[in-house]
Amino acid sequence: MSIKDYDELTALELDTLKEVGSIGTGNAATALSELIGREVRIQSPEVRIMGYNEAIEWIGGPEEITAGVLVRLGGQMNGVMLSVQKLDFVNLVLESMMGKKVPDYFGLYEMESSALIEVGNIMISTFINALSGLADVNVELSVPAFTVDMQGAIMAVPMALYGGQSDYILTIGGRFLCNGKEVPCRLLMSPDIRSLNFLLRKLGVSGG
Amino acid sequence: MDNKNIIGIADMKMAQTTGTLITYALGSCIGICLYDQRIKLGALIHIMLPLNMETGRTGTMKYADTAIRETLRQMEAKGGSKARITAKIAGGAKMFEIVGSNSIGNIGQRNIESVRMMLKREGITLLKEDVGGTIARTLLFDVATGSACVRCHGRPDLIL
Numbered sequence: 001m002s003i004k005d006y007d008e009l010t011a012l013e014l015d016t017l018k019e020v021g022s023i024g025t026g027n028a029a030t031a032l033s034e035l036i037g038r039e040v041r042i043q044s045p046e047v048r049i050m051g052y053n054e055a056i057e058w059i060g061g062p063e064e065i066t067a068g069v070l071v072r073l074g075g076q077m078n079g080v081m082l083s084v085q086k087l088d089f090v091n092l093v094l095e096s097m098m099g100k101k102v103p104d105y106f107g108l109y110e111m112e113s114s115a116l117i118e119v120g121n122i123m124i125s126t127f128i129n130a131l132s133g134l135a136d137v138n139v140e141l142s143v144p145a146f147t148v149d150m151q152g153a154i155m156a157v158p159m160a161l162y163g164g165q166s167d168y169i170l171t172i173g174g175r176f177l178c179n180g181k182e183v184p185c186r187l188l189m190s191p192d193i194r195s196l197n198f199l200l201r202k203l204g205v206s207g208g
Numbered sequence: 209m210d211n212k213n214i215i216g217i218a219d220m221k222m223a224q225t226t227g228t229l230i231t232y233a234l235g236s237c238i239g240i241c242l243y244d245q246r247i248k249l250g251a252l253i254h255i256m257l258p259l260n261m262e263t264g265r266t267g268t269m270k271y272a273d274t275a276i277r278e279t280l281r282q283m284e285a286k287g288g289s290k291a292r293i294t295a296k297i298a299g300g301a302k303m304f305e306i307v308g309s310n311s312i313g314n315i316g317q318r319n320i321e322s323v324r325m326m327l328k329r330e331g332i333t334l335l336k337e338d339v340g341g342t343i344a345r346t347l348l349f350d351v352a353t354g355s356a357c358v359r360c361h362g363r364p365d366l367i368l
Contacts, residue, residue: 052216052217052218052256053216053217053219056216056217056233062232062233062346063232063233063346065361068304070304070306072306105361106362142306142307143306143307145304145305145306145307146304147303147304147342148361149235149303149343149344149361150232150233150235150344150346150361151233152232152233152235152344153233153234153235153236153237153301153303153344154235154303154344156217156233156235156236156237156256156303157235157236157303157304159217159256160235160236160237160256160257160315161315163218163256163257163270164257164261164262167218167267167270
C-alpha cells in the first residue's frame with residue numbers, strides 16, 4: 001500500500017530506508033575519506049520523521065550558523081539532499097585539502113567555499129549513486145548550491161518544498177566519525193512522498 | 209528566556225501590554241507582526257507557504273492566507289480592531305540559488321506576494337518590511353511599543 005504521509009511508514013519500510021541510508025552514507029564516507037586522506041567511518045544510519053520545529057531542534061537549534069550544500073533530485077525521484085557542514089567539519093576539510101583553517105565562517109572566500117561545495121557535492125553524488133544502483137532508479141542531480149546562514153532556515157528549505165503535502169519532514173542520513181571523533185557533518189536526503197512510494201516499491205517492500 | 213515568547217514554524221502567538229515575541233531563522237518563511245497600538249495587542253505569525261490548498265484547510269498557521277485571517281479574528285476577539293491593526297513583515301529570502309530550478313527560489317517571493325495581498329484584502333496597512341534577498345532573519349517584536357527588530361548573520365540589526 002502506498003503511503004499518503006511520512007508517519008504512515010511501517011517498521012519494515014523504515015528498516016529498508018535505514019539500509020538505504022547505511023549504504024548511501026557508507027559510500028559517502030569512503031568518498032570523504034579519499035578526499036581528506038583520513039579514515040572516515042559512519043555511525044548508525046538514521047531515518048527520522050520529524051515535525052518542523054522538532055527537526056530544527058534536532059539539527060542543533062535555529063540560529064546557529066552553518067554551511068550548507070544543497071542538491072535537487074530529479075528524474076525518477078524528486079527531493080533534495082543537504083550536506084550540513086559545521087565549523088569543525090569545515091576546518092577538517094580545509095586543513096586536509098588546503099592546509100589552512102578559518103576562525104569562523106567569515107573566513108570563507110571563494111576558494112574555501114569551492115572546496116566545501118565540491119566535498120558536499122561528491123558526498124551527495126556518491127550517496128545517490130549507491131541508492132540508484134541498489135534500487136535501480138534513475139536520479140538526476142542539479143548543480144550544487146551553497147549558503148552560509150542560520151541552520152533553521154537551511155532545514156526549512158526541504159520543509160517548505162513539501163509543506164503542502166505533509167506536516168513532517170523525512171530525513172535519511174547519518175553522521176560520520178573521523179579518527180574515532182565525530183565529524184560535525186550530516187548528510188540528509190528528503191524525498192517527496194510520491195518518490196518515497198516509488199523507491200519503496202522498487203526496493204520490493206511496498207505493494208502499492 | 210524571561211518574558212519572551214518563541215513562535216515556531218507554522219505557529220502564532222499573541223501578547224498584550226508587555227513582552228517580546230520572537231521567531232527564529234526565517235528563510236523563505238515570513239514573520240508577520242500584527243499590532244493594535246491603542247490596546248497594545250500584538251501577534252507574531254511564522255508562515256511557511258503562500259496559499260492553503262489542503263483539503264479541510266487544516267494547518268491554519270502554515271499558510272499566509274489562513275494564518276492572517278485567523279489571527280485577525282483572534283485579535284478582534286481580544287478587543288483589537290481591524291481599523292487600527294497595522295503590520296510589519298520580514299523574511300521571504302531565497303536561501304539557495306539553483307541553476308535550472310525555480311521552485312525553491314520562488315517560494316520566498318510567492319510568500320511575500322501572498323502576504324502583501326492578504327493584508328491589502330483585509331485592509332491592514334503594511335507599515336514596514338524587510339523581505340527578499342538571500343539571508344535568514346530572526347524577528348523580534350516588542351508588544352509594548354510595536355517596534356520590531358530583524359537580526360541576521362553578518363548584517364547589523366535592523367529596526368522596523
